[in-house]
Amino acid sequence: MNPWRAQRPSRRRSAFTLIELLVVIAIIAVLIALLLPAVQSAREAARRAQCVNNLKQLALAAATYEGAVGCYPPGLYWCLLTGDYAGYLGTNCGPLVHLTPYMEQNQVYNATNFQVNIYYNANLTVHAIGIKTLWCPSDGSISDTQTLDPNSAFFEVVPAGQSARMAYSSYAGVCGPWWPNTWSIPGVGAGARATHSQIKANELGLFGVCSNVRIASVTDGTSNTMVFGEHGHGLIAPSDQPSWQWWDSGNLGDTLITTMFPLNPQRTVANGSGSGAGGSVFVNSASSLHPGGANFAFVDGSVRFIKDTIQNYKIMPIGQDLNGAPMPASVTATNAGTNPYWDQVYALVPGTQFGVYQALSTRNGGEVISADSY
Template sequence: MSASPIAARSFRSPRPAFTLIELLVVIAIIAVLIALLLPAVQAAREAARRAQCTNNMKQLSLAALNYESTHQTVATGGFTRSGSLPGSKWNFSPFVHMLPFYEQQNVYNMVNFSPGVFTAENVTLAGTSISALQCPSDATVYDLTPVVATQYASLPSGTWMQAKTSYGGVVGCWSLMLHIDNPTFAARKANMNGVIYAHSATRLSEITDGTSNTMLFAEHNHGAFDSAGQAQYHGWNSGFWTDTMIGGYYPINGTLKVLRLSDSAARDYIAFNIGSRHPGGANVGLADGSVRFLKDSTDCWPIDPTTKTAVGVSFNADGQGIQTIAPGTKIGILQALCTRNFGEVISADSY
């Protein structure tokens, strides 16, 4: 006689299932694994972005050398014209002059060199975005912002945009915002000690500190700014000093430690100095065509915390509007790398 179906079912084991505690443990383990994995993924992504930035800098450095081979000088940081003349007082960035040398001949054909950079004839050029001039670690540099209309004498109707760059030509230890209308223009120009600056015409033979120890280009930290600053600074086509010029006055990524974004007088210097969105340093392109990653800890001359100026360096001490270095002043490794003719001896393992 067979057992009843009801009795048979009563002897079966219950269906196995996870308890609430087991589920919570599994979820916790998954969360821990994700937490461990995310930094590794982010680090890998940043490594790829930094490699692309290095490649961009390499292209620019080689383009500068090819430009020098063709024109017998490294591309200028931009010429200026007298304020009494029509057109823009400020002129084009070195990146505009170098366009054919980093495979941008079509963009170069758009340029109208006669009237200057901030003119209606060249406003379309301003909005042309070039990936070779943008570091992928700084997402903000890809954003087009409205042109600063006050820089232009007149603009045709319509919406005009400005593209940005992550890079700039290295003017040396300081910038004097050189302009042809300066009363002491000749003395101020002679006071510049980098390779690329306003009215520069530097030959490789003039880089007496050695091409492997002298910067041509560096990064600036566009993403450090609020939306107003991102609209104001780092236009790729402009030779103005806060757009495509960079100096080594403050430590790498150090301006935000010394200066404040809330200080309107300090913002220009934050825009002008070396910095990046890479953790721990910034890429620089040297005059031998190589690229180095300079750490934030790279030796720099001391900065007075009260005056925010370099110790032993004075501005306009003789009334000529130049910078003067007192005898015995410490010159940091960073300043040595920024200058073309200071005569320092730098070993490769010092930076």
């Protein structure tokens, strides 16, 4: 026998035992458990960074608009309707439509027919235009358009062969701690509510009804005044999602929000889901799918993450305003005229102050806000 051949190692190897295989599987499972949160955290950080960038673009567009036009775009304006709704007032487009030329979306602005209400068939194409800057990456299916009822979604029945499709926004203009409502329209009654000037004075934020706020009136400081905030569409009840956060609408709950209730109220305020009275708390408030808070853009162009724990005024117990809508314990409402819908004025309960969150939404409230308070 060749001695060298006898000393060659055998090519036969023993297989893994069951115990060894289980140990390997356990080690892999531990590694996955350790790595998965890190991967998820990295992905969320990337999504949050994109959200911040979106809000920066919106803040820059608003500032550029103000520089060109001399004021910020209106939050909402009412107009006299025609056709089947002749004699009625209807809401019109919101601030985002006016900002499209300053967001590299000139084609959207040019496609909008401003001679008629935004919800007439002349603007069907505009409703369905999705703008990526308006979508937070963490906001689920925000980029999906929804098909609405062609017979009742808008102020005109959609013609046969055309669809009533709507695109949505993850962001909304901040109109202050509450939502005053009024109108001044030539040809409607006396042309304006008798309480028009009083109600307008009750608008404390950057956006309001037919608002034309100049940067010179932001006396609280541009770094202390919110302009846009997150508005999480994916947090609304699925059955209600098609009806809210229409990107081109100026309605409260679409592209306007208030700070009347806390940030992310679905985490803190009872009876907030659905489309009833509690539901209006959700759709009218800032919210986000980022854990722990939401991003807000300020007038100076900065974007900051506001935590859910930011100080608010007293919220509970929740009461009702003159129209039966939810109202925090720190707020009172009075009728300045004859109609509680058009003439309602909100105010703080005597002896109460705005919380830090509410104060950041006012433009000229005179509140002193410390940088370390949020």
